[in-house]
Amino acid sequence: MNAVSLSKPALSARLARRVVSPALFDFWATRLNPLWTLEQPLARLVERQPASRDAVTLILAPNRHWRGMQAGQHVNLGVEIAGRRLIRSYSPTPLDDGRLAITVKAIEGGLVSGHLARQAQPGEVFALDQAFGEMGVPKAGNDLLLLAAGSGITPLRALLRALAAQGMPVAVDLLYWARRRDELCFVEELQALAAMHPRLRVRLLLTREGDVPAPRIGELPLDQIVDLSQRHVLACGPGGFVHSARTRLEGRVAQFQAEAFSVPALADDEEGMVEVELARSGRRVQLARGQSLLQGLEAQGLRPKHGCRMGICNSCACARQSGTTRHLLTGEHSSEPSAQVRLCISAPSTDLILDL
Numbered sequence: 001m002n003a004v005s006l007s008k009p010a011l012s013a014r015l016a017r018r019v020v021s022p023a024l025f026d027f028w029a030t031r032l033n034p035l036w037t038l039e040q041p042l043a044r045l046v047e048r049q050p051a052s053r054d055a056v057t058l059i060l061a062p063n064r065h066w067r068g069m070q071a072g073q074h075v076n077l078g079v080e081i082a083g084r085r086l087i088r089s090y091s092p093t094p095l096d097d098g099r100l101a102i103t104v105k106a107i108e109g110g111l112v113s114g115h116l117a118r119q120a121q122p123g124e125v126f127a128l129d130q131a132f133g134e135m136g137v138p139k140a141g142n143d144l145l146l147l148a149a150g151s152g153i154t155p156l157r158a159l160l161r162a163l164a165a166q167g168m169p170v171a172v173d174l175l176y177w178a179r180r181r182d183e184l185c186f187v188e189e190l191q192a193l194a195a196m197h198p199r200l201r202v203r204l205l206l207t208r209e210g211d212v213p214a215p216r217i218g219e220l221p222l223d224q225i226v227d228l229s230q231r232h233v234l235a236c237g238p239g240g241f242v243h244s245a246r247t248r249l250e251g252r253v254a255q256f257q258a259e260a261f262s263v264p265a266l267a268d269d270e271e272g273m274v275e276v277e278l279a280r281s282g283r284r285v286q287l288a289r290g291q292s293l294l295q296g297l298e299a300q301g302l303r304p305k306h307g308c309r310m311g312i313c314n315s316c317a318c319a320r321q322s323g324t325t326r327h328l329l330t331g332e333h334s335s336e337p338s339a340q341v342r343l344c345i346s347a348p349s350t351d352l353i354l355d356l
């Protein structure tokens with residue numbers, strides 16, 4: 001028989017699990033130390049740094065249950081506000097000392113972003129899920145074209161740091177859009193990286209400032225900047241930005257990867273209401289076509305399981321038993337029975353039955 005030796009903390013955790021439930025253990029342990037839990041990763045806010053006019057970078061120190069992350073990945077952060085735990089997804093920059101830097105922009109009406117950007121103070125503790133997401137540093141290959149708009153810079157900044165740590169193994173062009181200069185984040189850091197690494201070029205594009213506002217992604221002559229056919233493109237930003245980048249570039253570049261942190265605006269032909277039946281409870285609700293199923297169900301007072309709200313973590317996936325949904329990021333319709341749909345990025349196009 002193989003002898004398996006356990007470290008002291010692992011042994012204690014195993015013993016504790018035999019006598020109490022993780023939730024009960026955490027309840028009492030966090031009263032002694034807010035970061036002591038049996039299994040749940042938590043992180044304590046240790047520092048706030050201004051990042052732009054309306055964004056702040058929070059430095060978080062995770063407890064020992066956090067398994068670390070790759071640059072470009074996301075993490076779901078659980079924030080307690082008025083007795084409710086609200087979950088939002090962020091793309092942190094992993095720091096060399098194991099801490100995480102999360103940059104948060106206050107969104108108008110955004111409960112969590114407003115709390116984190118304006119009120120959260122050092123000492124506050126947040127729940128973390130393990131990191132997820134596919135947007136990592138590409139294995140050696142094509143040169144890169146990074147397209148960022150607004151908060152979309154955060155995963156790309158993490159990737160740039162990781163590439164810089166490898167000596168910038170491929171040529172990288174970063175195009176970073178914001179409306180105004182004071183909304184840009186990490187400008188000094190990006191310029192310093194470009195000064196250190198001649199293979200990195202950084203362009204800042206301001207669409208509402210200057211005598212000649214910068215063209216948007218749909219109008220910029222990208223093929224005059226780089227040879228698109230040789231580039232691996234990573235795009236990150238609001239849904240409309242990512243949709244424009246996808247429409248313009250997919251199929252024309254060596255590889256296209258994108259992540260949107262919001263869904264694009266409602267298309268004109270997706271208006272009106274449909275009936276959605278929730279098979280497990282038998283409940284029927286009227287939902288707006290074009291709006292995400294997650295938002296629609298929440299507006300009806302339901303609480304479907306979810307995490308990132310941007311189509312990445314898969315926690316909101318459920319089977320669509322019948323009907324047609326539209327993928328809010330690609331515009332594609334799908335009606336295959338029993339297929340999994342992600343509620344946060346799928347809208348009902350027809351009456352639906354969901355396995356919920």
Ligand code: FES
Pocket residue numbers: 306307308309310311312313314315316317342343344345
């Ligand atoms: S909530 Fe993460 S994929 Fe829908």
